[in-house]
Amino acid sequence: MAAPDFEIPQFQEHAVLDIPKIKEGAMSHIKSFVAGQSAQEYLGYPWELGENWKERAIERMGEVLKKYRSVRVFLDACVHCGACTDKCHYYLGTADPKNMPVARQELMRKVYRRYFTFGGKYFPWLVGAEDLTEEVLNDWYNYYHECSECRRCSVFCPYGIDTAEITMAGREILNYVGMGQKYSNEILVKVQKVGNNLGLPGPALEDTLAGLEEDIEADTGVPVKLPLDQKGAEILLVTPSADFFSEPHVESLIGYAKVFHAAGASWTLSSLASEAGNFGLFNGNYETMRKVAMRIRDAALELGVKRIIVGECGHAWRVAYSYWNTLTGIGYGGEDPYSQMLQKQLDHRYPQPMHICEYTWDLIQKGVLKFDKSKNDHRIITFHDSCNVARASRMGNEPGGQFTIPRNIIRAVANNFYDMDPNTIGESTYCCGGGGGLLTDDLMEVRVKGALPRMNAFNAVVQQNGVNFLALICAICKAQFTKVFPYYGFDMSMVGGVHQLVSTAIELD
Amino acid sequence: MSTLTIIYTVLFYVATLVFIGGLAYRIYEYTRTPAPLKIPTTPAPTTSAGVVYRMAREVVFFESLFKSNKWIWVFGWLFHFGLLLVLLRHIRYFQEPVWFWVEFLQPYGKYASFMMVVGLLGLWARRFLVDRVRYISTPSDHLMLALLVGIGVSGMMMTFVAHTDIVALKAFVLGLMFFDWQPLPADPFLLIHLGLVAVLMIVFPVSKLLHAPGIFFSPSRNQVDNPRERRHIAPWAAALEREQA
Numbered sequence: 001m002a003a004p005d006f007e008i009p010q011f012q013e014h015a016v017l018d019i020p021k022i023k024e025g026a027m028s029h030i031k032s033f034v035a036g037q038s039a040q041e042y043l044g045y046p047w048e049l050g051e052n053w054k055e056r057a058i059e060r061m062g063e064v065l066k067k068y069r070s071v072r073v074f075l076d077a078c079v080h081c082g083a084c085t086d087k088c089h090y091y092l093g094t095a096d097p098k099n100m101p102v103a104r105q106e107l108m109r110k111v112y113r114r115y116f117t118f119g120g121k122y123f124p125w126l127v128g129a130e131d132l133t134e135e136v137l138n139d140w141y142n143y144y145h146e147c148s149e150c151r152r153c154s155v156f157c158p159y160g161i162d163t164a165e166i167t168m169a170g171r172e173i174l175n176y177v178g179m180g181q182k183y184s185n186e187i188l189v190k191v192q193k194v195g196n197n198l199g200l201p202g203p204a205l206e207d208t209l210a211g212l213e214e215d216i217e218a219d220t221g222v223p224v225k226l227p228l229d230q231k232g233a234e235i236l237l238v239t240p241s242a243d244f245f246s247e248p249h250v251e252s253l254i255g256y257a258k259v260f261h262a263a264g265a266s267w268t269l270s271s272l273a274s275e276a277g278n279f280g281l282f283n284g285n286y287e288t289m290r291k292v293a294m295r296i297r298d299a300a301l302e303l304g305v306k307r308i309i310v311g312e313c314g315h316a317w318r319v320a321y322s323y324w325n326t327l328t329g330i331g332y333g334g335e336d337p338y339s340q341m342l343q344k345q346l347d348h349r350y351p352q353p354m355h356i357c358e359y360t361w362d363l364i365q366k367g368v369l370k371f372d373k374s375k376n377d378h379r380i381i382t383f384h385d386s387c388n389v390a391r392a393s394r395m396g397n398e399p400g401g402q403f404t405i406p407r408n409i410i411r412a413v414a415n416n417f418y419d420m421d422p423n424t425i426g427e428s429t430y431c432c433g434g435g436g437g438l439l440t441d442d443l444m445e446v447r448v449k450g451a452l453p454r455m456n457a458f459n460a461v462v463q464q465n466g467v468n469f470l471a472l473i474c475a476i477c478k479a480q481f482t483k484v485f486p487y488y489g490f491d492m493s494m495v496g497g498v499h500q501l502v503s504t505a506i507e508l509d
Numbered sequence: 510m511s512t513l514t515i516i517y518t519v520l521f522y523v524a525t526l527v528f529i530g531g532l533a534y535r536i537y538e539y540t541r542t543p544a545p546l547k548i549p550t551t552p553a554p555t556t557s558a559g560v561v562y563r564m565a566r567e568v569v570f571f572e573s574l575f576k577s578n579k580w581i582w583v584f585g586w587l588f589h590f591g592l593l594l595v596l597l598r599h600i601r602y603f604q605e606p607v608w609f610w611v612e613f614l615q616p617y618g619k620y621a622s623f624m625m626v627v628g629l630l631g632l633w634a635r636r637f638l639v640d641r642v643r644y645i646s647t648p649s650d651h652l653m654l655a656l657l658v659g660i661g662v663s664g665m666m667m668t669f670v671a672h673t674d675i676v677a678l679k680a681f682v683l684g685l686m687f688f689d690w691q692p693l694p695a696d697p698f699l700l701i702h703l704g705l706v707a708v709l710m711i712v713f714p715v716s717k718l719l720h721a722p723g724i725f726f727s728p729s730r731n732q733v734d735n736p737r738e739r740r741h742i743a744p745w746a747a748a749l750e751r752e753q754a
């Protein structure tokens with residue numbers, strides 16, 4: 001870890017942070033790298049501000065307002081009550097007032113008012129309306145890339161205003177005028193050209209999986225397989241590509257493989273759909289998100305699978321659970337021929353798609369899996385609810401299953417589990433600080449400071465309960481905490497996946 | 510008929526038209542704009558009945574606000590429910606004979622005005638005292654509070670200090686409703702009160718007061734959490750699909 005050129009925030013004694021006094025401009029120096037020509041061109045956007053960028057921006061805003069009720073209602077409904085002002089982890093960690101959800105929305109709202117409302121057209125000074133200038137546009141760029149679209153503010157807003165929707169609209173408009181973000185847009189190119197966010201080609205994937213099979217057999221003596229592109233398999237597993245290459249992600253991949261093995265399931269990975277992640281979500285462009293999602297549908301049709309299961313990834317699960325049926329017809333209840341084609345192929349006895357945690361918990365309840373919990377006894381575990389799983393999706397049949405199912409799995413495979421402060425988990429969970437397209441080194445200061453509320457609550461259970469393992473179900477959370485833990489004096493080996501715990505305790509024959 | 514009566518008569522017709530027409534147009538706009546994706550803030554109800562229950566908790570108890578900030582919740586709830594009782598009490602000026610439950614609410618409605626004004630002053634104080642709220646407050650936020658406090662206080666002056674000619678006022682209001690115009694009592698508090706109410710009605714459809722209809726259209730609160738069971742698709746997205754098929 002290079003020495004940081006910014007101050008690392010200090011822990012506080014209580015698990016829940018005090019609200020800082022505002023410090024204007026505290027984070028205005030942070031600007032994520034702007035995307036270059038090739039990525040922008042591939043995604044169909046310009047790569048520099050043209051002469052008429054302002055007209056284009058306003059035009060795009062008008063289109064978004066017609067297509068998205070969320071944006072229209074959210075821009076109108078805010079009363080500036082202040083309920084959200086202390087809810088964003090980036091505000092709590094940076095004290096920059098433009099990181100308060102309402103102020104982040106206001107960056108767009110003031111422009112919306114100026115060009116689309118009566119008050120703003122005729123009395124701009126009265127209602128806080130402002131012309132769209134290059135300065136405002138730069139503010140958009142900075143602060144719409146200091147939002148992880150985690151939806152925590154939407155839980156606490158009396159009207160359910162979700163800043164993520166505004167951030168997404170803001171990024172879409174920025175892209176449209178030629179100010180895309182390098183990190184997210186290059187990933188969107190890689191996933192469409194190569195098949196995954198890491199840009200990992202098929203043969204490399206094959207090698208990796210073969211290597212993992214050897215490792216598992218050497219470790220357990222059991223020939224657990226990780227099949228790739230196996231036609232006629234019952235289950236297609238779609239997982240974030242980090243699971244193939246990164247630590248600790250790969251430990252969870254081994255965990256999924258062991259679960260499938262123990263259940264005697266016929267399953268496969270796909271080289272075409274070797275990525276569950278869909279950064280189209282972060283950019284708020286429906287068509288891009290749909291194109292990326294179509295890879296899954298294509299792979300499912302090509303391999304003829306009956307079930308689709310998604311690995312540990314937060315935003316991927318949001319897209320899979322909430323959007324796949326809309327975007328690609330994976331799910332049920334579609335009356336159009338387009339979605340019915342796929343729906344005929346899928347097995348109606350199971351929800352489609354299914355989360356790997358739903359699958360594993362189901363098997364545990366049926367008594368199919370056997371565990372030696374004591375193998376996890378060296379770990380004292382806590383669980384971090386990932387934002388997109390917690391507030392934008394579900395597991396199981398009951399609301400809130402996304403909170404109980406992963407915890408149930410942990411309790412079934414390990415003896416030592418402690419939850420963090422109730423104000424920092426469940427629907428109130430704090431983002432890891434690296435979600436929504438912020439997981440890039442050029443935003444390290446934002447990521448470290450944004451992680452403070454979560455790190456502070458984590459530190460509290462470390463002090464009180466001796467916790468030494470943070471269990472996760474999100475590839476971004478895993479990558480973010482691995483990177484950020486050392487800044488706060490923790491060892492990165494304390495970070496891991498829920499299926500890593502499953503992997504440790506599962507008994508194979 | 511006095512000039513004053515004519516001005517207020519015209520003012521109220523204009524205000525009513527703007528209020529109803531403007532609001533209807535906004536609601537039409539919200540209805541017409543699709544929500545292309547399923548974005549309920551979860552955990553969310555899995556049935557429509559559940560959504561009605563969730564929305565009712567939001568509208569009646571301000572559930573999310575309660576989770577969020579107890580001070581805003583206390584003042585906001587005092588104001589809104591004070592206002593509701595006060596409005597219900599005012600039904601008596603629009604009908605003859607008066608419904609029994611409006612009669613019943615009359616004393617409560619009178620004192621609810623204190624709830625209303627205390628709530629407003631509390632919310633206003635936060636705009637000065639809390640640095641975060643001060644940062645986000647615009648001139649129109651202060652003016653809106655001033656307007657509502659003005660309406661409340663001028664009304665209370667007539668209820669508790671200097672009574673106005675209620676019988677003549679009621680004749681004026683019924684006259685407006687049945688196009689049989691009657692003189693308006695030239696009482697300063699009444700004129701202030703009615704003038705401010707007319708302003709409120711006129712700004713309603715072009716201001717943040719749109720939070721009232723807005724909440725019912727908020728996709729994060731009004732959607733059913735059933736994306737795996739039912740395919741949800743917006744008309745423009747379906748058209749896109751046909752184009753690319």
